[in-house]
Amino acid sequence: MSTINEVAALASVSPMTAARILAGKSLRSKSRERVLQCARKLDYVRNQQAANLRTGRSRLIGVMVPFIDNPFYTKFLQEMHDALGAQGYQSLIACSFGESSSMLAAVSLFETYHVDGIVLDISEGVVTREVQKRLQALQRRARSVVVTGTQQHDIGYDHLYLDNHSAIAKVMRHLLSRSHRELGFIGGFEGNPNIENRLDGFRHALRKAGLPINPEWISLGNPALGVLPQRVNRLLRARKRPTAIVCTSDMIAMVVVKAAYEAGLRVPQDLAVTGFDDIEQASLLNPSLTTVRQPLRAMATDIVDLLLRGLGTKRVPIQEKRFEADLVIREST
Amino acid sequence: MSTINEVAALASVSPMTAARILAGKSLRSKSRERVLQCARKLDYVRNQQAANLRTGRSRLIGVMVPFIDNPFYTKFLQEMHDALGAQGYQSLIACSFGESSSMLAAVSLFETYHVDGIVLDISEGVVTREVQKRLQALQRRARSVVVTGTQQHDIGYDHLYLDNHSAIAKVMRHLLSRSHRELGFIGGFEGNPNIENRLDGFRHALRKAGLPINPEWISLGNPALGVLPQRVNRLLRARKRPTAIVCTSDMIAMVVVKAAYEAGLRVPQDLAVTGFDDIEQASLLNPSLTTVRQPLRAMATDIVDLLLRGLGTKRVPIQEKRFEADLVIREST
DNA sequence: CTGTTAGCGCTTTCAG
């Protein structure tokens, strides 16, 4: 593996001259062509880590999501990967599994690799004091921290969030316009801020429409595929069941659709179902899924903006960005 | 951000002593407790990049997949992430998008970050001479290269592959046992070695069963969701259509199931459909999908073994590992 | 076990 010194030697210039040329500076240097040629001849590849050590920057951004095998977070990672790549940054990926201990491990990992910034999706976990301390230490070293997945306004970091309230409001308007009056809600864990916000939106919309809120038709809990069908069936096989069910993810909605068929219900005639996230499979379902699409690309672009802004020298006030989701109407409603 | 020197100074030992203790060596040192305490007090986090620069190792493994938003590759990445983490390695992820140029970019990126090893899934791309050169340079520097997704025996790197032939044989035995005699095949791009191998297995099984091969019932091409339905419909709405269709991915199978319903066909009564990969959604489909499950966890574990073996000092012969897939029988057949 | 010395490959700084 050749180093910049070898390139410089071969080109008979000082390492510094070679470095400048290879970094794209010294555009008018006499030696420019020669250096570039020598670099090519030696198959020179910059040792980024050595450069980082000197500059204190790594061009690495740590991205933490709760789960890596969840199609929604996957889409998010993909968008982050693209948006970062466009700015010459590389993502380092870690998972929190919704646990604070893994979250701490992830942040430590990022520190160890001297990332320039961190993006944390904290929608399925709590930021402990331990983690807070680490994040603050990072910020003191002028590393950016951007948080997504919470609407907590005083979180103390740049953060962006989806307006869950308005997203569910769109879903509800749609269902009400289709004359549904008996509505259920199935979501993930209680305590997950996104889930709570969506449930809030659900309740709010019912109240606004003058409809009663039936607690038996609201189910929060573990969204794992192993246990979900039970919860769904309890709702579907109750004496009186809702005519429409709002779900907090497409995966949950898929389970509901399947359970409905198994219970002999037609979707959407006997039961309307809505999802959330618009994963790729949502449109391939039978019936295809009415769902809510988050503007992931725009969010990723904005996250990268915030990250880079935070790396600048001047102190800037904390920013909060709100995003609106789109309702995608398909066959399940 | 405190360094090891500061920790050493605070603990009144030499940096080297501190380094050894913090690396988990010098277990019986008198200063051990004191150093660890000082490190904690200073919130010391090792600068991995500096260590790497010195040792020439990064504990980073580059993992390249064709697409990051494909649920199958996502599962693979997840398994790699876990298997690497268990050995104290971190993955750096890049996408080839099935293009040779991106593949070169990915490998260069990995080189730049001085990864200790590379895992390339080349099932959707060709390894150009340019890339070969880079990989060989890596190997010369005692970096491991492991390739997946091809059965090409003389590829020149440690590699593992799924026995596509036997996987499709299992599917075919199953379909034939359900009395299907008119079988179709829908797959991704021609030229993709996995697809070709699966098609081979399909043809072979038909011949073995004494059944004719109807070229009109075989469709290879772009598997993108935008154009796939067209191809599927051509097959389903032909004068004479097959009674069962073998697909090379679950996503394709989902499209086929949907198109079947839209054409008024019941699955599995009028048309049986099989997928490939067993993505999470396969079991949630209506009807749930009969498919082929790759032993991804075992594959990831073996990949990591090969990687670490390759990092050892002694030269070892190239290894090839073959894996068997399992047939998962569900409602779609 | 402990400490000293040197240097990984690069870039900042400053002088020319």
Next chain:
DNA sequence: CTGAAAGCGCTAACAG
């Protein structure tokens, strides 16, 4: 534009 010197934080190698 060019070059010399220094050092980022860490650890290999050696001597004690």
